[in-house]
Amino acid sequence: MKTVKIQHIFWSTVFVLLLFGCSNDEKGSQEQAKTVERLDPNSSPLYAATAEAQAKDFTVTLVNGESFTLSDYRGEVVLLNIWATWCAPCREETPQLVDLYNEYKDDGLLVLGVSIDEQRVSVVKPFMDEYGVNYPTVIDKGTIMDKYGPTMGIPTTYIIGKEGSLRYFAVGPVTKKEIEPRIQKLLNEGERTS
Numbered sequence: 001m002k003t004v005k006i007q008h009i010f011w012s013t014v015f016v017l018l019l020f021g022c023s024n025d026e027k028g029s030q031e032q033a034k035t036v037e038r039l040d041p042n043s044s045p046l047y048a049a050t051a052e053a054q055a056k057d058f059t060v061t062l063v064n065g066e067s068f069t070l071s072d073y074r075g076e077v078v079l080l081n082i083w084a085t086w087c088a089p090c091r092e093e094t095p096q097l098v099d100l101y102n103e104y105k106d107d108g109l110l111v112l113g114v115s116i117d118e119q120r121v122s123v124v125k126p127f128m129d130e131y132g133v134n135y136p137t138v139i140d141k142g143t144i145m146d147k148y149g150p151t152m153g154i155p156t157t158y159i160i161g162k163e164g165s166l167r168y169f170a171v172g173p174v175t176k177k178e179i180e181p182r183i184q185k186l187l188n189e190g191e192r193t194s
Contacts (some may be wrong), residue, residue: 005182010141036168039181044172046179055080055160060138063124068136071164073110077186078160079179082114082144082151085127089173090155092129096176100183101135107187108162113137114144118152 083090
């Protein structure tokens with residue numbers, strides 16, 4: 001168990017550095033590797049972006065056949081969750097994401113599920129039905145992973161603020177208790193200025 005936790009911390013740190021870049025400045029390096037205050041010890045750590053990083057735009061076709069372009073949701077908080085049906089932690093996390101979406105969708109939260117299942121709709125649709133997934137979901141054919149990958153594991157979650165910049169991310173399952181206060185804060189703030 002200890003080895004798994006050390007590996008998780010190692011890969012999470014590598015992921016932070018890859019996502020937000022390396023810095024020769026000692027202070028910058030320390031800031032990049034910090035997690036935000038943990039609210040739930042059962043959740044994977046949540047990392048805050050330490051610099052402005054615009055979320056990379058994409059257009060995909062959702063499971064329901066509709067087109068989805070990320071930049072169309074500027075002004076909303078977007079929780080982008082990369083997952084797979086065979087991933088046990090994803091199965092544990094999904095009901096909490098459904099609850100968050102149902103509770104905050106009218107306040108401006110959008111959850112986008114990004115399945116990486118190779119069996120495509122034959123496994124994703126039954127999973128969505130079983131777990132009551134009613135938020136937009138895409139089966140990624142590489143479009144999103146080309147922009148947000150490679151991930152160090154799944155589930156991986158990105159939280160994008162109203163202004164379109166990456167605000168938080170986590171590698172591993174996150175809990176509602178861990179991310180809800182962050183979502184509430186982002187929903188209540190206006191455009192972030194530097």
